[in-house]
Amino acid sequence: xxxxxxxxxxxxxxxxxxxxxxxxxxxxxxxxxxxxxxxxxxxxxxxxxxxxxxxxxxxxxxxxxxxxxxxxxxxxxxxxxxxxxxxxxxxxxxxxxxxxxxxxxxxxxxxxxxxxxxxxxxxxxxxxxxxxxxxxxxxxxxxxxxxxxxxxxxxxxxxxxxxxxxxxxxxxxxxxxxxxxxxxxxxxxxxxxxxxxxxxxxxxxxxxxxxxxxxxxxxxxxxxxxxxxxxxxxxxxxxxxxxxxxxxxxxxxxxxxxxxxxxxxxxxxxxxxxxxxxxxxxxxxxxxxxxxxxxxxxxxxxxxxxxxxxxxxxxxxxxxxxxxxxxxxxxxxxxxxxxxxxxxxxxxxxxxxxxxxxxxxxxxxxxxxxxxxxxxxxxxxxxxxxxxxxxxxxxxxxxxxxxxxxxxxxxxxxxxxxxx
Amino acid sequence: xxxxxxxxxxxxxxxxxxxxxxxxxxxxxxxxxxxxxxxxxxxxxxxxxxxxxxxxxxxxxxxxxxxxxxxxxxxxxxxxxxxxxxxxxxxxxxxxxxxxxxxxxxxxxxxxxxxxxxxxxxxxxxxxxxxxxxxxxxxxxxxxxxxxxxxxxxxxxxxxxxxxxxxxxxxxxxxxxxxxxxxxxxxxxxxxxxxxxxxxxxxxxxxxxxxxxxxxxxxxxxxxxxxxxxxxxxxx
Ligand SMILES: Cc1cc2nc3c(=O)[nH]c(=O)nc-3n(C[C@H](O)[C@H](O)[C@H](O)COP(=O)(O)OP(=O)(O)OC[C@H]3O[C@@H](n4cnc5c(N)ncnc54)[C@H](O)[C@@H]3O)c2cc1C
Numbered sequence: 001x002x003x004x005x006x007x008x009x010x011x012x013x014x015x016x017x018x019x020x021x022x023x024x025x026x027x028x029x030x031x032x033x034x035x036x037x038x039x040x041x042x043x044x045x046x047x048x049x050x051x052x053x054x055x056x057x058x059x060x061x062x063x064x065x066x067x068x069x070x071x072x073x074x075x076x077x078x079x080x081x082x083x084x085x086x087x088x089x090x091x092x093x094x095x096x097x098x099x100x101x102x103x104x105x106x107x108x109x110x111x112x113x114x115x116x117x118x119x120x121x122x123x124x125x126x127x128x129x130x131x132x133x134x135x136x137x138x139x140x141x142x143x144x145x146x147x148x149x150x151x152x153x154x155x156x157x158x159x160x161x162x163x164x165x166x167x168x169x170x171x172x173x174x175x176x177x178x179x180x181x182x183x184x185x186x187x188x189x190x191x192x193x194x195x196x197x198x199x200x201x202x203x204x205x206x207x208x209x210x211x212x213x214x215x216x217x218x219x220x221x222x223x224x225x226x227x228x229x230x231x232x233x234x235x236x237x238x239x240x241x242x243x244x245x246x247x248x249x250x251x252x253x254x255x256x257x258x259x260x261x262x263x264x265x266x267x268x269x270x271x272x273x274x275x276x277x278x279x280x281x282x283x284x285x286x287x288x289x290x291x292x293x294x295x296x297x298x299x300x301x302x303x304x305x306x307x308x309x310x311x312x313x314x315x316x317x318x319x320x321x322x323x324x325x326x327x328x329x330x331x332x333x334x335x336x337x338x339x340x341x342x343x344x345x346x347x348x349x350x351x352x353x354x355x356x357x358x359x360x361x362x363x364x365x366x367x368x369x370x371x372x373x374x375x376x377x378x379x380x381x382x383x384x385x386x387x388x389x390x391x392x393x394x395x396x397x398x399x400x401x402x403x404x405x406x407x408x409x410x411x412x413x414x415x416x417x418x419x420x
Numbered sequence: 421x422x423x424x425x426x427x428x429x430x431x432x433x434x435x436x437x438x439x440x441x442x443x444x445x446x447x448x449x450x451x452x453x454x455x456x457x458x459x460x461x462x463x464x465x466x467x468x469x470x471x472x473x474x475x476x477x478x479x480x481x482x483x484x485x486x487x488x489x490x491x492x493x494x495x496x497x498x499x500x501x502x503x504x505x506x507x508x509x510x511x512x513x514x515x516x517x518x519x520x521x522x523x524x525x526x527x528x529x530x531x532x533x534x535x536x537x538x539x540x541x542x543x544x545x546x547x548x549x550x551x552x553x554x555x556x557x558x559x560x561x562x563x564x565x566x567x568x569x570x571x572x573x574x575x576x577x578x579x580x581x582x583x584x585x586x587x588x589x590x591x592x593x594x595x596x597x598x599x600x601x602x603x604x605x606x607x608x609x610x611x612x613x614x615x616x617x618x619x620x621x622x623x624x625x626x627x628x629x630x631x632x633x634x635x636x637x638x639x640x641x642x643x644x645x646x647x648x649x650x651x652x653x654x655x656x
Contacts, residue, residue, distance in 0.1 A: 047590065329594060336590040352587045355639075359595075359632055375635055387638055389631040402503035406632075409604025413595045 030346035037062030040132030040315030040331035047339035068159035078200030092420035133283025141279035143254035152257035177272035191224035202237040219251035232364030282318035296320035301378035303341035322382025361407035369404030453546030482551035497526035504629035578646035585651025609655035616649035
């Protein structure tokens with residue numbers, strides 16, 4: 001008996017050691033690799049490093065040295081923020097949290113060997129991998145557009161140079177010119193994002209080019225905070241914005257970036273600036289890792305583990321989790337649950353029930369902020385909504401201003417929560 | 421731990437308890453309230469010709485938006501409550517007089533509070549006489565009874581688990597910076613634990629205004645609130 005048991009144990013320990021170098025006692029520091037230094041990835045890396053106090057080796061892979069937040073990039077377009085105010089670097093994560101920040105692309109994942117290959121050739125082994133690569137665009141989603149046309153018709157749905165380009169094109173529009181937006185189908189990053197952007201474009205045009213027109217072609221019959229936006233557009237930009245839903249052909253659209261035309265339901269219009277926001281899918285690395293189903297990577301909300309590989313956690317826009325909208329707030333919230341689960345798995349720290357929340361503010365005009373938010377919990381099946389609220393139409397100016405100022409506080413809060 | 425006066429009163433309909441039974445017709449005894457008002461009179465005037473002093477005059481206070489006088493310089497905390505839409509109805513006046521800083525963080529009203537609900541009822545009955553149209557005040561209806569809702573000492577005595585508090589706090593730090601300044605969202609570190617617990621329960625009961633905080637507090641248990649108070653209280 002005794003001999004048998006010892007033999008059995010011995011064999012299994014030896015096997016484990018050779019096969020997968022378990023991240024437990026004595027086997028060296030457990031290693032976590034995080035791909036993507038955005039709202040989900042930066043937060044996860046910081047929380048794992050901070051919580052484990054050096055017990056876990058954390059590597060963050062992110063090609064850019066400066067991360068431009070998509071959140072508040074619309075405010076930049078509207079002239080309410082400087083571009084530099086939405087740029088963040090990874091210096092503190094490296095110096096203060098001991099995170100190994102590698103500026104490179106992840107180009108391959110070997111799930112059996114548990115390694116990530118980088119474009120520069122390095123191969124990083126991991127015990128747990130966190131993927132938070134954000135979104136990519138579905139090819140062929142808007143007839144006539146592909147990423148090679150993104151300089152003529154920017155998406156500005158990844159912030160930075162795209163946001164700059166779009167802003168410049170809006171400001172260069174001829175007097176009385178036409179701005180068009182092709183809005184995306186669900187689900188997509190930041191449900192109120194396109195409509196906040198329309199508000200900001202209208203704000204700029206109202207000041208600089210008040211006879212200009214805005215056309216929005218939308219495949220969706222309804223959108224986030226619709227009543228609030230429509231009320232605000234009426235209040236601030238009456239008559240300037242023409243929103244064309246699917247009832248009027250907003251879902252039958254093609255564009256010609258060379259000729260600068262947009263065709264909606266067979267009717268061609270010449271435009272002076274055009275923002276194409278195509279349908280979205282999980283950042284390509286998820287597909288390469290073979291953990292997607294359809295366009296997104298399904299996860300178990302209790303730990304944010306991939307449904308297809310328990311050693312991989314997927315955060316933020318890339319994952320399919322249930323009821324949470326794809327937002328920076330959501331990604332940040334999910335990252336904390338994943339960080340807790342990863343630490344529990346690798347160092348045996350305490351595990352608590354997953355809780356999530358989200359609030360999205362949008363600016364409609366000067367000092368006219370609105371918000372929508374909800375709390376969530378994880379069930380076996382999905383992340384499920386618990387409770388929520390939304391700003392009301394007809395609120396007074398003082399409350400709207402307070403809401404806008406609160407969003408500035410939130411921006412400071414979440415960016416210091418991400419980057420230290 | 422200092423005693424903090426852990427009482428929140430929820431003014432509700434019909435389920436009268438305690439003192440409210442004897443005063444079903446009125447919120448209190450105005451004559452007695454006039455005497456009690458002497459405690460307020462160093463700072464507040466009320467009645468004909470009342471002017472602002474250390475505190476604003478209190479004519480027409482019922483059903484008025486909080487902090488609405490442009491010629492009085494209010495604290496930032498109470499200004500925030502006004503912007504969030506808080507109104508001086510009976511429930512909020514009662515909570516404020518009970519414990520001013522539990523309802524309004526950083527209020528300039530340096531007053532420990534009237535701990536006896538009867539005293540508050542009496543003072544408010546007195547003040548109500550100086551509100552222009554008391555008949556328009558729903559709470560002044562004869563059936564307006566107080567449902568007293570105490571935070572029992574057990575709840576204030578719960579010792580929070582700081583590890584759990586640390587995890588729970590991660591949900592808060594998306595908005596509340598741990599070492600930042602007021603930037604549109606208040607700083608919540610370094611509070612006395614009791615103040616923190618009471619403020620969170622005041623959000624949970626929707627006595628403090630603000631939809632985000634109502635939602636955040638709604639799903640926190642007593643233990644979780646204690647854990648958060650312990651964690652944030654220990655941060656500088
Ligand atoms: C206009 C606009 C407005 C918005 N406003 C708000 C708002 O007000 N509030 C809000 O909460 N959210 C807002 N959002 C949404 C928010 O920006 C996203 O939901 C959030 O950034 C998602 O976080 P993430 O970690 O999933 O992805 P991201 O933040 O996009 O981070 C992904 C990172 O991964 C990197 N990456 C991708 N592939 C690889 C790879 N193969 N190797 C290495 N690195 C890789 C990318 O460079 C990127 O830095 C807005 C979005 C837009 C477009």
